Amino acid sequence: MLIHSAAQLVTIAGPPQRGKELGNLKIIPDGAVYIQGEKISAIATSAELCKQYHHAEKINASQKVVLPGFVDPHTHAVWAGDRAAEFELKLEGKTYLEILQAGGGILSTVRATREANLETLIDQTRSRLWRAFRHGSTTIEVKTGYGLETETELRILAAILALDDEGPWDLVPTFLGAHAIAPEFRGDPQGYTNLVCTEMLPALLDWWDKNGRGRPLPYVDVFCETGAFDLAQSQQILIRAKEMGFPLKIHADEFDNLGGARLAASMNAASADHLVTTSDEDITAIGLSDTVAVGLPGTPFGLAQKDYTPAQKILAAGGILALASDLNPGTTWCENLQISIALACRYMNITPAQAIAAATINAAAAVGLADKVGSLEPGKQADLLLLDIPDYRQLGYRYGTNLVDAVIKNGTVFQN
Numbered sequence: 449m450l451i452h453s454a455a456q457l458v459t460i461a462g463p464p465q466r467g468k469e470l471g472n473l474k475i476i477p478d479g480a481v482y483i484q485g486e487k488i489s490a491i492a493t494s495a496e497l498c499k500q501y502h503h504a505e506k507i508n509a510s511q512k513v514v515l516p517g518f519v520d521p522h523t524h525a526v527w528a529g530d531r532a533a534e535f536e537l538k539l540e541g542k543t544y545l546e547i548l549q550a551g552g553g554i555l556s557t558v559r560a561t562r563e564a565n566l567e568t569l570i571d572q573t574r575s576r577l578w579r580a581f582r583h584g585s586t587t588i589e590v591k592t593g594y595g596l597e598t599e600t601e602l603r604i605l606a607a608i609l610a611l612d613d614e615g616p617w618d619l620v621p622t623f624l625g626a627h628a629i630a631p632e633f634r635g636d637p638q639g640y641t642n643l644v645c646t647e648m649l650p651a652l653l654d655w656w657d658k659n660g661r662g663r664p665l666p667y668v669d670v671f672c673e674t675g676a677f678d679l680a681q682s683q684q685i686l687i688r689a690k691e692m693g694f695p696l697k698i699h700a701d702e703f704d705n706l707g708g709a710r711l712a713a714s715m716n717a718a719s720a721d722h723l724v725t726t727s728d729e730d731i732t733a734i735g736l737s738d739t740v741a742v743g744l745p746g747t748p749f750g751l752a753q754k755d756y757t758p759a760q761k762i763l764a765a766g767g768i769l770a771l772a773s774d775l776n777p778g779t780t781w782c783e784n785l786q787i788s789i790a791l792a793c794r795y796m797n798i799t800p801a802q803a804i805a806a807a808t809i810n811a812a813a814a815v816g817l818a819d820k821v822g823s824l825e826p827g828k829q830a831d832l833l834l835l836d837i838p839d840y841r842q843l844g845y846r847y848g849t850n851l852v853d854a855v856i857k858n859g860t861v862f863q864n
């Protein structure tokens with residue numbers, strides 16, 4: 449299959465983009481991509497490839513931008529119920545952490561999720577994944593974390609693997625048993641931390657052995673935050689996970705600066721996510737590391753907060769900046785990563801070019817897949833978007849409507 453005559457073929461060829469190098473899109477005007485099976489086989493100008501592959505099935509992308517599929521490296525897409533009533537409480541002035549401490553927030557989604565069987569979880573998540581996919585997310589990280597007990601956490605994981613098998617998307621699973629202190633351990637965060645280390649992680653490893661079907665081990669993540677896991681507890685969980693061979697992620701500095709970003713950098717975690725209140729010292733540590741700094745601008749927006757991830761400071765420190773949606777029922781229920789790009793341009797002060805690289809090649813690095821997805825290069829997966837815009841800068845500038853005309857995933861076309 450030959451996609452030709454793209455107004456701009458945005459290749460983003462090359463490795464993840466560190467610091468001020470972010471935003472080098474390597475655009476080919478009047479560009480073309482030749483796809484063989486599930487992989488990209490050639491990238492060049494339309495003149496060159498149309499001559500070489502004149503027998504191929506053709507898609508005319510004139511007036512369109514062609515982009516690598518988005519990688520969304522941070523979602524909590526599997527849950528049951530909703531938190532519309534809490535949204536009203538927030539509008540009346542209650543804070544996110546107040547609602548959590550009163551037994552609501554994550555814990556109210558935990559109650560609904562524990563009651564949902566596997567089929568219900570799969571059904572409710574499927575429609576969210578399709579919305580994300582139609583808006584351009586072709587690879588999506590999905591966390592557990594609304595079980596907070598071994599059985600439900602593993603049921604959520606089973607839902608993630610079943611949906612990965614079922615749909616066109618690639619899902620990257622993450623175990624977030626340490627998302628909040630389980631209600632059974634109210635007032636005893638250390639007790640729950642110990643349970644995560646001594647019971648849940650071993651059960652996860654055992655379950656993966658039987659059900660993972662040879663996939664690489666999932667990420668292990670922890671919510672390092674006031675009211676959730678403090679720095680020592682987060683470290684205890686991540687050290688145990690690392691000893692067992694799991695790759696690591698962390699939720700750090702979403703509300704309070706506890707040192708989670710620095711911890712992630714020192715443990716060589718794949719990513720540290722949120723980073724809203726991160727200190728300058730911790731930004732320096734992230735900048736010097738290979739840990740990807742993931743900004744989630746939908747979250748402060750969803751909570752109507754004024755502070756966002758200080759992207760320019762992270763770039764000045766040499767950090768690898770990525771973007772994600774954080775799709776979840778509490779802080780930001782939005783499956784559209786284009787909105788994250790639009791918010792990042794306005795409130796994280798980055799350009800559309802930087803936001804696009806952050807949501808593709810750098811986001812791929814945040815889930816360890818930069819060698820397979822995130823850019824248009826021969827040998828990579830044929831995951832592409834045809835956008836109904838003639839100039840990539842309209843991404844970010846325009847928002848709220850879906851600019852994706854078609855998604856191509858592993859060489860298969862999904863027309864919107």
Ligand code: NIG
Pocket residue numbers: 524553554557671699702747774776777778779
């Ligand atoms: O990334 N911070 C923790 N987890 C989510 C929110 C989850 C929820 O409120 O249900 C986040 O913002």
Ligand code: FE
Pocket residue numbers: 522523524699774
């Ligand atoms: Fe999150």
